[in-house]
Amino acid sequence: MGESASPDKFGLRRKKRVxxxxxxxxxxxxxxxxxLASALVVSEPLEKADAIVVLSGSATYVERTHRAxxxxxxGRSPKIILTNDGxxxxxxxxxxxxxxxxERARDELLRLNVPAQAIxxxxxxxxxxxxxxxxxxKVAAARGLRSLLxxxxxxxxxxxxxxxxxxxxxxxxxxxxxxxxxxxxxxRPAVWWLFPSGWRFVGxxxxxxxxxxxxx
Numbered sequence: 001m002g003e004s005a006s007p008d009k010f011g012l013r014r015k016k017r018v019x020x021x022x023x024x025x026x027x028x029x030x031x032x033x034x035x036l037a038s039a040l041v042v043s044e045p046l047e048k049a050d051a052i053v054v055l056s057g058s059a060t061y062v063e064r065t066h067r068a069x070x071x072x073x074x075g076r077s078p079k080i081i082l083t084n085d086g087x088x089x090x091x092x093x094x095x096x097x098x099x100x101x102x103e104r105a106r107d108e109l110l111r112l113n114v115p116a117q118a119i120x121x122x123x124x125x126x127x128x129x130x131x132x133x134x135x136x137x138k139v140a141a142a143r144g145l146r147s148l149l150x151x152x153x154x155x156x157x158x159x160x161x162x163x164x165x166x167x168x169x170x171x172x173x174x175x176x177x178x179x180x181x182x183x184x185x186x187x188r189p190a191v192w193w194l195f196p197s198g199w200r201f202v203g204x205x206x207x208x209x210x211x212x213x214x215x216x
Contacts, residue, residue: 030190037189037202040209041154042161046176049077049149051120054105055132055160056085060153061105063180068151069112071178077149079118081139082106083132086125129160130216133167140173147174153186154179155201159209166216 054061054068068080082105088098099107102121109119122139126132140148152160157179164175182188192198 029193033193033202034189036206037155037192037198040156040158040202040205041179041189042158042177043179044161044175044177046147046149046174046178047076049147049174049176050079050145051147052077052080052149052151052178053136054080054082055129055150055152055156056083056087056101056105056126057153057156058085058087058101059089060180060185061101062108063184063186064151064153065105065108066112066184067178067180069109069114071149071151072114072118079120080109080114081120081122082109083122083135084125085127129156129163130167130212133164136164137167137171137173140171146172147176149176149178151178151180153201154182155186155205159205159212162209163212163216 052068052071054064057064071077072080082102084100084102086100088100089104090098092099106119106121110116122135124135126135136148139145150160150164157177161175161177164177168175180186186192186201187195187198192202
């Protein structure tokens with residue numbers, strides 16, 4: 001009669017099963033998390049535009065202005081318009097105050113050698129993407145702009161595109177969408193869930209999108 005397996009062998013098998021299940025669960029979640037993040041990222045090609053519009057994004061102004069400067073230098077548009085969320089950033093020793101993010105965005109564009117005369121601002125504070133879209137439609141009508149290339153952060157792009165299309169419905173303004181690359185101020189799709197900010201940018205964005213679909 002064969003010897004029965006020892007308790008130590010049973011324990012080792014259980015540990016192996018737990019480790020295997022854990023690794024498989026991690027692999028499945030990693031794939032699902034990547035898919036969730038990637039689904040938020042959209043683009044709308046537009047080779048030429050009357051203006052590049054950088055949507056305000058508070059702490060993500062760096063990646064957005066960098067993308068806008070690239071597009072400007074490619075000759076995609078002769079001007080860049082900045083929207084204003086009315087929010088202030090951290091303390092500036094040089095200015096001895098807390099500059100508004102629209103000021104920081106403008107300074108960043110200047111640092112990237114975008115001419116001051118090519119930068120315009122919408123001074124009115126706008127509290128969300130819907131208000132930005134409404135104001136942009138007014139600005140486009142007042143200035144005779146027929147095409148706008150919108151620049152925003154990657155995970156904000158799907159909601160921004162949906163909102164802009166809804167607000168501009170019935171107008172003759174062509175809309176393009178260009179996203180800032182992830183990895184600078186927002187985490188990459190494969191690893192966003194490892195960072196607290198990733199849950200705000202990705203998880204929070206899904207909640208906002210649901211709210212927008214119900215509200216607007």
